[in-house]
Amino acid sequence: MTNDESEAVDAFERLGLTSYEAKVFIALHRLGSGTARDVASVTDVPRSQVYSVAESLEDRGLVEVQQSSPIRYRPVSIEEAQQTLEQRFQHERERAFDYVETVRRDSETEETQEDIWTIRGSDRVDDRVVELLSQADERFIFGTRLPELVTESIERTIKERAEAGVSALVISRSDDIRAKFSDVDGVRTESPPRFRQDDQRSGRIVTADDDSILLSVIDDGGCETAIWSSDSLFANVLIQLLEANDELQPSPEPEPEPE
Template sequence: MNDDRPDERDVEEALERLGLSNYEARVFVALHRLGTATAKDVHDLAGVPRSQVYGAAEDLEERGLVELQQSTPKRYRPVSLEAAKELLTARLERERDRAFDSLAELRREEHGEETRDDVWTVRGRKPINDRTVDLIRRAETRILFGAASVDLLSDDVITALREQAAAGVDVNVVSENDAVRNLFTRDADIGVAAPPADSPGDFTGRVVLADDDIFLLSALYEGDGAEATEETAIWSAGTAMASVLTRAAGSGIEAIVGRAESDP
């Protein structure tokens, strides 16, 4: 007995996640084991009711996953694994595109959700990167950006900061991390500084403070999933709460910006 043989139910469940019905998956797996088979052969091997074998096999044939021989009795043969992979991948991509195209049509106007004085929570590095870029690009007069490490500075975030600085927005980058500061030391229109000596030393995330009503603060923590370290952020923009948060940090912003402007 070969202990390394894959579990058929696991394979069937994977095929179901790729869009096949339960019977289609079971018939498809059985046909790959048999090569060429009648409905009775599939029924005997997979335990699928014979009446359901016919329907599942016809559906698989319509999908291009099975070849049909018009004999008596009918005989079925699966297409190659490579062909099946391409067909199922293309189907998934079509379904993905259709779903997201529909979501785009249903989505409300950009910023339309920000009609109340809310603080929003966003989780995950990529969503937080996207929100950080969005908030940076909304700023009209000034931006203070802080990050604990270069891992929190995606190319999109760096580009957004530089574009805003080039457009005349007062941009300052603050970090205890030399590598973060060094990314911007050659940018003449971006202020760079280390935080004041009395700043908390356990900051692990990133911060965006812009204009008088744009705020984002994130923190890193040990995760238990695929990512060893995960990130969660809170943010608000154009709301009374955002104004309170940015004003509360106002004196610290002025101190840090003043330091950045005075550094050679």
Template sequence: MNDADAADALTELGLSAYAARTFVGLQKIGVASAGEVAQVTEVPRSQVYGATDELEELGLIDVQDGSPTRYRAVPVDEARDLLYDRLRSTTDEAFDHLETVRGQHAPSDDREAIWTTEGRENVAARITSLVADAERQVLFATSVPALLNGDVADALVEAANDGVGVTVASADAAVREAAVEAGLSAVDVEDAAPELSVGRVLLVDGDTVLLSVQPTEEMPTVADESAFWSEGTGFARVLAAVIRQAFVSE
């Protein structure tokens, strides 16, 4: 990482471009006037004053009045803590507001919604979220060991520990073994639809369903794991009944 990369990273933490470059320059110089900062950072001298005002307001520099005024950056650890705290505070405020406004103008015809999620990490995050909402039963099925790990496995174990009935169904012995080692119930099933390259199947409480597919040569339009899911809908309840019949022998 060079100075420009460091300045770019600081802008991601909320600094303006000129303030970020000025702060990097002051860390290198130690104590400097606006003119000296401009020489080292190539920030126009007329912009250094606004940048230092911003940095001073954030507590990232000390200012020594005089002729000329001189500036000194606070230690790196102190700056890191200040920026992290500011970012956390701003993030918390933003998401607190989102919680208050969520659903205020939701359409009334959303009851039969079917949603899609693209990308393995995003599919895993959706599965984790749906499992966390489970109250009675969870059925998770896959024949790909790599798709039962990390956050998904942790979410299934946590649900089981909370008293939810969790079953892992798979035609793959490694998947079933991993489930049993994690303390989960596992059942052996035939691969339900190998020609479709089913990635993961999730059934939660009989009214929430997620089904993902993986890319294959026969499915060139699928670039990454892709899933559709539905929660609390008539469609989900019908599909849930079909899935349970296919994967679990009552």
């Protein structure tokens, strides 16, 4: 089988045919018409399998059968086959997405869904951190012990949100990280209220407003894994527990100067 034919078989498989169905259909177009022996002679489909495969193609509307002895098979025209497959694809697409739409509507009727997601790999965690920080309207907390986990996009997003008036708190035991934001208006920096000197696993922590949180850890191989949740009771309760510490409270609003 040539590379072109192999690619054609693969394409027919993506349209819903089996490998044998695709090969028999192509073989019949090469022959014009033929018996099971004829088909088997020009393809690697065993003769014993050609009968059932041809019947399946007939059921699909792609092959016509002549009840002779021996039985002969003839493919429908390319135009008719194309129309048949297009109609089948359209029907299957509608059936699949109709079901998905039904499932989506059913899920919307549920009272609450607590969604806790897991992501692996620092690049993906970077993207999620930026997204959560960008969505904060009132305040956020960002913390890490590792300078390399403060990427340029994260640093830029923290500064942009602070400039937009969002209360920002950066927590780190790293002097370098705290120094990076110490002169940025609207960003408060703190050391962790409590931490273990032997901590070698923590990665990043992010909270955004009262409804989004991300926590990550670093495994022995240096791979970062995070869990995150938004718009959930889980996120809300965990954020309240974290902010129960006085040092993690958002900065108080400045009192207006007396006139």
